[in-house]
Amino acid sequence: MIRAAAERLFAQHGYAAVSMRRIAAEVGMQAGALYNYTPDKQSLLFGMMKSHLEELLAAWAATPRTTRPAEALESFTRFHISFHLDRPDAVFIAYMELRSLEPQNFTAIETLRRRYETELETILRRGKATGDFTIPDTRLATMAVIAMLTGVTTWYRDDGRLSRERVERIYWNMVRKAMGA
Amino acid sequence: MIRAAAERLFAQHGYAAVSMRRIAAEVGMQAGALYNYTPDKQSLLFGMMKSHLEELLAAWAATPRTTRPAEALESFTRFHISFHLDRPDAVFIAYMELRSLEPQNFTAIETLRRRYETELETILRRGKATGDFTIPDTRLATMAVIAMLTGVTTWYRDDGRLSRERVERIYWNMVRKAMGA
DNA sequence: ATGGTAACTGAACACACGTTCAGTTCAATG
DNA sequence: CATTGAACTGAACGTGTGTTCAGTTACCAT
CATH class of the missing domain: 1.10.10.60 (Homeodomain-like)
Incomplete structure (x- = not known):
């Protein structure tokens, strides 16, 4: 409340x-x-950011694994968009208020965020290894995909022109092509 | 100063x-x-945001036009990354402090930002019309590309692993592929 | 030397801040 | 009905806020 x-x-x-x-x-x-x-205002911020990222990681962990790299990437793409569109406020805060965190809280949040990024990075690295993806730099591709997907929250409106399914599909196509799959 | x-x-x-x-x-x-x-604190913020966006538009206007859509998109991609990496603070503020603007200032800044987005949107629309790009939704592609490119400022470091030229090249390749060109 | 002026100080204004805490309220328990 | 205890109020704490302004300073043109 x-x-x-x-x-x-x-x-x-x-x-x-x-x-x-x-x-x-x-x-x-x-x-x-x-x-x-x-206990104080800072804990209020830290608490909501921590919960958000833990829920994010838990929800992704609960998403069915797939073996083929392209399927895994589609899964991640759709998951990321869907999860983030359900929580626009929490997403906004998690990305914008990092600088309002006291140092040790910042470190804790960064660790969680990094862990999530690693999930995508792992998918991309595997796809690169199998030859499914054509990406010269895995880390850079990771950052590009995350930025692109998270950007959806800045303009998407539930009563807007495009349905979620359509947004997910179009983004998945862009991600897929960008990764050369 | x-x-x-x-x-x-x-x-x-x-x-x-x-x-x-x-x-x-x-x-x-x-x-x-x-x-x-x-005159006051708010003007300080508004002034720097307005200047930043006006410089952005002026710099883009001063960039040589090209006829072929793919060339125009490459030009925009490299310009956007390069311009933004030179002004990380201004970029950060322009994207993060919109909510700190009083309503009329907000409107003014949004207008400028929208004008810049339209530059990219125009490139994409033309490329779609000529068949150079394969994008089901132009507006969505515009937002995706801008988010992806602006994201560079969140992780790029001048003393980092990759040179600017390399970052620009890799991003251009991802953008090109994502737009089906 | 003198007058003028732009830059700046330092104190003050009214108000808002995060946080604490003695006291009040009130529903649940015996 | 009496007692408890959690939830909450309302006032206060020291400090910080944006902004104003009467004065001081320092330099420049006369």
């Missing part, structure tokens, strides 16, 4: 621009009452 | 998290003296 309200506000105005009083007002309390739920 | 300092600080900590006193300290003044150079 509180976390959900904070997430909405952080995504909209940014962590630094949202006061504890504003969050409290959003859930109909006084600011002091929030401290029954969180 | 002041704008440069503010740009650095905004990029690093975010607009809301940087105080006028902090900016003043960075340039060796008291906070009050800043108001000889800017």
Whole structure:
């Protein structure tokens, strides 16, 4: 409840621009009452980012594995778009508020984010090894695909011109071609 | 001088998290003296974002036109990467601090940003018309390419593993393939 | 030397910040 | 009905915020 309200506000105005009083007002309390739920403001941010990334990793881990590289990449592409479109606020915060994290919290989040990137990187490396993908630099391809896919959250609207399925399909085609598969 | 300092600080900590006193300290003044150079904090942000986008549009306008769609796209790809890598702070701010802009300032910046996107969209539309590109949805392809290219700024380091030329070449190849050219 | 002016200081303004805490409320338990 | 305890209020804490402005400084043209 509180976390959900904070997430909405952080995504909209940014962590630094949202006061504890504003969050409290959003859930109909006084600011002091929030401290029954969180030790401080920073923990509120860290908690939501950590949960988001852990859910991301768990959801991907629960996605069926496939052997063929192209299938794995399609699976990842569709998973990434779908998961991120369901959580636009959390995604926004996870990518934008890294600099609002205190050093040790930042490190923890970076580790999780890196772990997720490695999932894609592994798929690409295998596909490169089997000759399914034509990519001169695996790490660079990883970053390119993630940036491209995450970008969907900046413009996609549920009531927009294109359905999710159509967006997923078109992006998968672009990713596939870009990786030379 | 002041704008440069503010740009650095905004990029690093975010607009809301940087105080006028902090900016003043960075340039060796008291906070009050800043108001000889800017009417207020918001103008400082708006000014740097506007300048950045105007320079972006001007620089692209000054780039030689080419007739063949694939050449135009290569030109845009390399231009975008090169221009953005030269101004990592300005890029970061232009993409991250949109929400810190007051409504009318936001509108002005969005207009400029949209104008730049249209440059790419035009290239893609022409290439699609001539059959040089195979893209089911032009607008979506535009967003995908911009997201992918801008993503470079999040990981590229001048002293890193890959030279700019190599990064540009690899990205151009991915973009080309993704557009079916 | 003198007057003018642009740059800057340092203090102040009203307000907002994150956080703490003594006290109040109120539903559940005995 | 009395007691407990969690949830919450409302005020306060020290500090920081953007912005203003009467003064001081330092330099430049006369």
